[in-house]
Amino acid sequence: MLDRHGNALYRYALLRLRSRHAAEDAVQETFVAALAQSAGHGSAYQGRSNERTWLIGILRHKVIDQLRRLSRESGGPPLDASSPAWEEFFDRRGRWRLKPGDWGPATSDNDPHRQLERGEARAILAQCLEAMPPRLARVFMLREADGVPSEEICKVFDISATNLWTLLHRARVRLRHCLDSHGLGESSAKSPKRLT
Amino acid sequence: MPSDNPKPGWFTLLNMNCAQASQLLGEDGDRRLLRRERLFLRMHLLGCRWCRRYGRQMQLLRTLIAEHTAESFDTHEVRLSEAARRRIAERIGEA
Numbered sequence: 001m002l003d004r005h006g007n008a009l010y011r012y013a014l015l016r017l018r019s020r021h022a023a024e025d026a027v028q029e030t031f032v033a034a035l036a037q038s039a040g041h042g043s044a045y046q047g048r049s050n051e052r053t054w055l056i057g058i059l060r061h062k063v064i065d066q067l068r069r070l071s072r073e074s075g076g077p078p079l080d081a082s083s084p085a086w087e088e089f090f091d092r093r094g095r096w097r098l099k100p101g102d103w104g105p106a107t108s109d110n111d112p113h114r115q116l117e118r119g120e121a122r123a124i125l126a127q128c129l130e131a132m133p134p135r136l137a138r139v140f141m142l143r144e145a146d147g148v149p150s151e152e153i154c155k156v157f158d159i160s161a162t163n164l165w166t167l168l169h170r171a172r173v174r175l176r177h178c179l180d181s182h183g184l185g186e187s188s189a190k191s192p193k194r195l196t
Numbered sequence: 197m198p199s200d201n202p203k204p205g206w207f208t209l210l211n212m213n214c215a216q217a218s219q220l221l222g223e224d225g226d227r228r229l230l231r232r233e234r235l236f237l238r239m240h241l242l243g244c245r246w247c248r249r250y251g252r253q254m255q256l257l258r259t260l261i262a263e264h265t266a267e268s269f270d271t272h273e274v275r276l277s278e279a280a281r282r283r284i285a286e287r288i289g290e291a
Contacts, residue, residue, distance in 0.1 A: 002285055010276045015265070024280040031288045064276065094213030100249045122267060125260045143226065144258065145265040150226055168226065169219040175255055 001032060005052055009059055016063050018134035022070055026062040027123045033058050060146070062154055069137055071157045074135060089173050101180040121184055128178035132171065139164070141173035209236035214247055221251045225258065 007009075009030060013023035034055055071107055074093045104123075129137060139157060142148045209232055212220075217240045219232055234239070241248050249291070 002281065002288065006281060006284065007275045011274045014274060020277075024276065024284070027276065027280075028284045028287055029282070031284060035288055068245075088212075090215040094215035094248045096214045099246050100253060102249070103253055121260055122264050125264050127262070141265075144261050165219065165223055165226070169222050172222045172254060172257070173218065176250070176257060 001034070001051075005055055006031075008052065009055060012056060012059060013063050013066075016138065016145070017066055017070070018067075018137050019070065024064045026059060027061045029065075030033075030055060030059040033062070035133040064142075064148075064152075067142065068156050069103055070138070086170060089177065100176065105182060121179075124179055124182045124184050127182060128175055131178060132175065136167060136171050136174075139167050140175075143168055209233065212236050212240045214240075214244060217241065217244065217247045218250050221247065221254055225254075 004029065009027045010023055013026040014020065017023045017026065037058075087097075089096070089098050129141075132140065139153060142153050142156070143150070150161065150164055153159075154161055157164075159167070217237055220229060220237045223229065241251065
């Protein structure tokens with residue numbers, strides 16, 4: 001079981017936890033829980049149509065346990081709300097300072113939909129997620145990748161709804177800008193007239 | 197969820213700026229926007245090509261993230277370390 005699923009489970013956990021130790025712990029706890037469940041139901045995995053899906057179902061809960069632990073250990077909100085880098089994106093009156101670059105229309109090799117087909121967009125996304133501050137990334141992935149309800153995320157990280165909306169907004173704006181600057185689509189600075 | 201998310205007033209919405217509009221565009225996928233939020237967001241979008249563009253890009257971003265998440269299982273670049281594998285194997289009796 002470990003050979004068949006260990007690496008995949010680890011990748012799942014690492015993408016969400018951004019901590020090797022926490023990801024390893026989550027995987028270990030998943031296998032322990034899986035074996036305990038199997039012992040309680042007779043022979044292992046019988047009747048389970050998809051072993052991987054079953055394990056992921058257990059891992060999701062273990063990842064959330066680890067996120068709760070990491071949040072407690074780090075203390076405070078997942079990201080300082082007064083991060084100065086944020087001022088780079090909007091001016092004092094809330095207008096775009098770094099305007100969104102052009103990702104379309106679908107007329108060139110730089111069109112993100114074509115890049116998506118070639119896998120380039122996903123490679124850029126992986127780099128940008130990697131560059132996101134870990135505490136921010138944990139909140140963001142829980143919401144965007146797993147669709148965990150906002151109420152639950154607030155409980156896991158012990159933050160208010162307002163704080164959560166702000167964090168998600170910052171994560172999205174940063175990520176979008178990172179995709180721009182790593183070559184997704186074309187920069188608006190290069191082609192200001194190609195607005196759609 | 198702690199209820200510290202007061203409903204935005206009309207004045208705030210009437211003077212909606214890009215920071216607020218882009219936040220609402222993101223929240224549109226997270227929660228059900230109030231009718232007045234939706235109305236003033238639409239009005240802002242009519243006059244702001246940057247926020248219209250941002251909104252479209254958020255939709256594509258969601259597609260990208262969904263694909264990235266699904267594909268992350270198949271990449272072979274990230275693997276459990278040998279030490280972790282041994283530790284887990286010992287713990288579950290597969291050593």
